[in-house]
Amino acid sequence: MKEPASGQVLTAVGIDSSNGIYPLAYAIVESETYNSWCWFLNCVGKDLGLTKRSNITFMSDRQKGIIAAEENLYPNAEHRFCxxxxxxxxxxxxxxxxxxxxxxxxxxxxxxxxxxxxxxxxxxxxxxxxxxxxxxxxxxxxxxxxxxxxKTYVLLNNMCEVLNRWLVDGRDKPIITALEFIREYLMKRIVNVHSKIAKSEGPLTPAATKVFEGIKKEATKYTVLFNGSSKY
Structure with a gap:
């Protein structure tokens, strides 16, 4: 955050079915510490229905306290570094x-x-x-x-970088105004995604359809061999 407010904006972002970013959560805390990450990740976990046995994967820039917080709350989780x-x-x-x-x-x-x-x-x-x-x-x-x-081989934490870049204009505002700025931006973004979904034809998103069309084209080069019963 910038003056007059102080603190850090924490964000959690996922990947949607069209390979785009999907914002999951955001919060403003005093600083990036083990306790603030524990609180934030615990809130995210409650929203997503996560438990200590959940096989979720986190990716981060290894900010101060985040790895220890993840390991404490979700010991079965995997951790990727940008x-x-x-x-x-x-x-x-x-x-x-x-x-x-x-x-x-x-x-x-x-x-x-x-x-x-x-x-x-x-x-x-x-x-x-x-x-x-x-x-x-x-x-x-x-x-x-x-x-x-x-189910992704992503190596970069660009998802959060993209979101944080769009939130820059809200960081110089008072806390409540900044939170409202973020909420309004995310609301507009999600509405735009739903508008694209409504225009899509077929059961898959345009991005997924393009991937599968490429797979189908490559698959024509394969030879199918019968392996008994219903297996090939």
Missing amino acids: LRHIQQNMKTQWNGKAYKDHLWRCPTATTVPQFEHCMQERKNFNEGCWKYLVKVQPKHWARSHFSGKA
């Missing part, structure tokens, strides 16, 4: 296009052997940079190590 945030931290010591290209090859690898090959290339390129990455467990940032519980 790749851009990792890259920004690396820039202080290892900057340039070559470092960026080497970094992106590792998390976009889809198999463990491919990931390990990319990591070895990075070690050969710069061992210090490799040692930094090794300290971050690949299950948090590499597609080859994701469990598959979350």
Whole structure:
């Protein structure tokens, strides 16, 4: 928040069926601390019906207190770290296009052997940079190590960045006015989404339809083999 108010705006954003952002919750707290994240995530969990056994996946920039709060409230949850945030931290010591290209090859690898090959290339390129990455467990940032519980391979926390960019104009207002600014913006956004849904034809969203059409086109190259009963 900016003057005259003080504090931090916390937001939780999900992905809708058209691969767009869907705002889930927002709040203004004194600061980003373990207690404020616990309170916020507990409220989000109540709205979504989450329990300690829920298989939800969180992605964050590893803000102060958030990882500990997630682990305390939802021990079964998975945690992804925004790749851009990792890259920004690396820039202080290892900057340039070559470092960026080497970094992106590792998390976009889809198999463990491919990931390990990319990591070895990075070690050969710069061992210090490799040692930094090794300290971050690949299950948090590499597609080859994701469990598959979350049906998306997203590596960037752009969802919150997009929302926060739209909320900038509300941050210099008093608390109640700022909250009303956010509520009004989100209401308009959701209404616009519903308007697009009403114009859609077929059971899927336009984005999902486009993906499936591409899959159908690729599937024509396959040969189907009968495997007994109703299996192929």
